[in-house]
Amino acid sequence: MSLGLHENRQRRRRRFWWGVTKWSLALAAIVAAGAYSYRIGAQLAARDVTKAEQRIAELSEEVSGLERQSAALAAELAKSKESITAWQARYEKEVPTGFVRELMSMVQQKLRAGADEERLAFLISAAEKPRTCDDQPETKRFIVTTSLQKGANDAVSFADRSITVTGNGTAARDANGNIEAWFDPNQPISVSFTALGGKSVTAEGSLPLHHSVVVGSNEYRFTVLPGARGFLSVTADRCDYP
Secondary structure, rough: HHHHHHHHHHHHHHHHHHHHHHHHHHHHHHHHHHHHHHHHHHHHHHHOOHHHEEEEEHHHHHHHHHHHHHHHHHHHHHHHHHHHHHHHHHHHHHHHHHHHHHHHHHHHHHHOOOHHHHHHHHHHHOOOOOOOEEOOOOEEEEEEEEOOOOOOEEEEEEEEOOOEEEOOOOEHHHHOEEEEEEEEEOOOOEEEEEEEOOOOOEEEOOOOEHHHHEEOOEEEEEHHHHHHOOOEEEEEEEEEOO
């Protein structure tokens, strides 16, 4: 009886310690697994932290580069603005406007038409001098040449016959459209001023016309107006030149 009871106690003791051993082993396995997981997690976290730090360093370098580019662009923009301001000031200072611009345009037109550069320069330099004129205008008239009107009384002379004035116009038409002998004063006309020696200049346009002719130290200022039917009226006044 006592032997069987002793064996039962031993079996219960073995089962108890086996249970304790199993739970100890299981707990050790759990602790080991936890420790391993922690170690792996720590390594992964450290790797992620390293990658993040590298990315932060890369981004910081990119930001620094962009800041340097931005500063360079700002400096270039400021320099460009200064250059634009300087060029604008130079343009406003050197490029003519208003009357001076119109005068420059007229000078260029004269040069393209073959005017002498030295003479233009002389005329401009002489413009500051006051003009002295006779204020004794002389008026003459002549018949304008047309396709049907040619011949007598088609010219007048001024300045002791040193300047001859002639004109050519468009023939007038009657109410039925027939051509008449005299010129039409409402149409553009051509007036020629011929100096001794054969040099001639022509003024063209609608009446009245104004033109100047220089002969030696004299300038003759002409005004051309329509006169009696078929005639032009020419008035000349002499001024000192230059």
